[in-house]
Amino acid sequence: MLAILKQKLLRNWLMILGWGIGLGVLGFYMFDIYENFFQQNVDLRQLFDAFPEGLMAFFGGDTNLFEPSGFLHLEFFSYTPLVLGIMATSSAAGLIAKKEEDGTLELVLSQPISRTAVFWSRLLALILSIVLILVITWGGFALGLESTDTFDLGQDQLILPFASLFAVLMVFLGLALLLSMIIPNSSAANAVAAMLLIASYFITSLANIDESLEGINRFSPINYYQGGSAIEGLDVQNLLILLGISVVLILIAWVLFIWRDLRFGGSGGFRIVFPHREK
Amino acid sequence: MEHTAIKFDNLHKYYGKVHALSGLDFEVKKGEIFGFLGPNGAGKTTTIRCMLDLIRPSKGQIEILGMDPQSDPQGVKQNVGYLPGDLNLDGNFTARGYLKYIRRIKKESRSPEEFNELARRLDVPLDMKIKSLSQGNKQKVGLMQALISKVPLLLLDEPTLGLDPLMQQEVLNIVQEEAEKGTTVFFSSHILSEVQKIADRVGIIRKGVLVEIAETDSLINRAITLATVSFSEEVPESNFVHLPDLVILRVNDHQKSYTFEIQGEVDHFIKTLAKFPVRDLAIHRPSLEEVFLKYYRGEKVEN
Numbered sequence: 173m174l175a176i177l178k179q180k181l182l183r184n185w186l187m188i189l190g191w192g193i194g195l196g197v198l199g200f201y202m203f204d205i206y207e208n209f210f211q212q213n214v215d216l217r218q219l220f221d222a223f224p225e226g227l228m229a230f231f232g233g234d235t236n237l238f239e240p241s242g243f244l245h246l247e248f249f250s251y252t253p254l255v256l257g258i259m260a261t262s263s264a265a266g267l268i269a270k271k272e273e274d275g276t277l278e279l280v281l282s283q284p285i286s287r288t289a290v291f292w293s294r295l296l297a298l299i300l301s302i303v304l305i306l307v308i309t310w311g312g313f314a315l316g317l318e319s320t321d322t323f324d325l326g327q328d329q330l331i332l333p334f335a336s337l338f339a340v341l342m343v344f345l346g347l348a349l350l351l352s353m354i355i356p357n358s359s360a361a362n363a364v365a366a367m368l369l370i371a372s373y374f375i376t377s378l379a380n381i382d383e384s385l386e387g388i389n390r391f392s393p394i395n396y397y398q399g400g401s402a403i404e405g406l407d408v409q410n411l412l413i414l415l416g417i418s419v420v421l422i423l424i425a426w427v428l429f430i431w432r433d434l435r436f437g438g439s440g441g442f443r444i445v446f447p448h449r450e451k
Numbered sequence: 452m453e454h455t456a457i458k459f460d461n462l463h464k465y466y467g468k469v470h471a472l473s474g475l476d477f478e479v480k481k482g483e484i485f486g487f488l489g490p491n492g493a494g495k496t497t498t499i500r501c502m503l504d505l506i507r508p509s510k511g512q513i514e515i516l517g518m519d520p521q522s523d524p525q526g527v528k529q530n531v532g533y534l535p536g537d538l539n540l541d542g543n544f545t546a547r548g549y550l551k552y553i554r555r556i557k558k559e560s561r562s563p564e565e566f567n568e569l570a571r572r573l574d575v576p577l578d579m580k581i582k583s584l585s586q587g588n589k590q591k592v593g594l595m596q597a598l599i600s601k602v603p604l605l606l607l608d609e610p611t612l613g614l615d616p617l618m619q620q621e622v623l624n625i626v627q628e629e630a631e632k633g634t635t636v637f638f639s640s641h642i643l644s645e646v647q648k649i650a651d652r653v654g655i656i657r658k659g660v661l662v663e664i665a666e667t668d669s670l671i672n673r674a675i676t677l678a679t680v681s682f683s684e685e686v687p688e689s690n691f692v693h694l695p696d697l698v699i700l701r702v703n704d705h706q707k708s709y710t711f712e713i714q715g716e717v718d719h720f721i722k723t724l725a726k727f728p729v730r731d732l733a734i735h736r737p738s739l740e741e742v743f744l745k746y747y748r749g750e751k752v753e754n
Contacts (some may be wrong), residue, residue: 282528285528
């Protein structure tokens with residue numbers, strides 16, 4: 173199990189550094205942007221006041237852009253579930269299914285290792301990769317915070333929106349993984365998961381300006397994502413709802429993987445088939 | 452002591468409505484080399500995959516070295532070296548890195564000396580990236596991973612696929628050496644001459660049904676033999692018509708030349724011929740390939 177975990181993590185290093193450093197640099201300069209923003213406070217207030225209420229609501233509801241939490245939400249945490257979510261769905265949809273499609277999983281599973289071990293070690297490596305991306309990104313923010321006096325924030329407070337971000341990413345990771353166990357094509361599973369992510373994002377954003385969407389919004393995972401406002405206090409209940417959903421999705425995906433036949437090209441494996449066993 | 456390495460008991464496998472395996476029911480003895488033959492899509496690979504719990508039987512049981520692959524897949528896989536017919540290796544590894552990775556998963560492997568000797572015999576380019584290897588060299592890496600630990604059972608699906616004739620011979624030598632040490636070998640191949648060369652027994656599968664299982668020699672001996680005989684003088688047909696398992700196919704040259712079809716042993720036929728002045732005799736023994744082609748074409752099954 174450790175061999176697979178280590179190998180998968182090593183394979184992900186470019187993804188971890190690429191995403192982590194990219195977002196970390198963005199985080200580092202975020203505070204410079206905020207200082208400029210702050211210095212032009214009066215002019216910008218007039219500018220934002222002139223924006224349609226609906227537009228502002230779409231990008232963060234009634235958050236105060238001149239507070240650190242509101243600013244960080246608008247500038248970073250409002251769209252990161254979408255950006256990192258696409259990365260998470262793509263990685264999760266291919267985590268097992270792509271290995272089946274390219275045929276390499278057959279040899280791995282012919283070794284004395286269980287499907288459970290393969291599933292969890294590869295999944296754990298992906299989750300660790302996402303955690304590392306978030307940690308590196310947080311590091312960029314933390315360094316940026318050190319270089320400014322304008323923000324009245326502790327570094328520990330900065331961790332909280334990342335915790336909320338992690339939880340919502342886990343939901344879409346779990347969803348993509350589950351879909352890849354059902355839909356016999358990893359690309360199609362990824363496309364469906366990404367579509368649901370985008371739909372969830374828009375439903376929650378539009379629900380800020382259209383009350384009629386409130387009903388469906390309750391089923392949107394992004395609705396339970398706090399983003400920048402977590403800086404002022406983490407909503408533990410929402411966090412647990414997101415983590416709970418992701419655990420359920422992942423567990424179903426795991427059960428399906430250990431229950432079904434491995435898929436092989438040419439053997440009728442790449443289709444939705446529920447095997448039956450006659451007694 | 453258990454003498455059976457592999458046991459299939461009424462094994463069925465459905466892919467949706469396709470009945471891929473229809474009641475396989477046979478055994479492979481410990482220490483034997485068993486050739487599993489059949490045309491593409493006959494069910495050879497499906498059978499092997501069921502043995503490793505990669506796919507699950509729809510009905511029936513399999514027993515590998517006394518273990519059920521479904522209830523104890525790790526136990527089975529710990530004791531099996533497997534080479535898939537459709538070999539797909541992770542191309543980002545070097546051959547050495549990949550084998551090291553498999554050794555780490557397998558936890559038990561040959562000594563470094565044995566490993567190096569095997570690599571030398573198979574001439575594996577260990578330090579090249581797998582994705583840059585030729586099909587033949589990838590096959591060698593596949594063979595190396597199957598043989599990476601000393602196991603009591605080898606499942607080899609087309610082990611010599613893509614190899615040059617010299618390397619094919621080397622692989623057959625290795626397989627025979629493993630069998631001599633007591634390893635059971637279950638292998639499929641389309642190169643029937645090599646099956647004939649090394650297999651103790653063969654099983655022929657067609658459309659998911661095992662249509663024949665026999666010792667290789669006996670299968671060939673049991674098959675139809677063609678004999679062409681020329682006599683120095685006329686020999687009436689009546690001398691042969693009463694012989695069992697003999698069919699006169701052609702009579703030429705005023706009953707001086709005959710072509711016979713003999714089913715089974717030729718002993719009785721030769722003794723009959725000895726009574727007449729034979730000028731020339733040509734006996735054509737079918738190769739395993741010819742025997743197999745009859746099953747391919749379904750002649751034997753329909754009969």
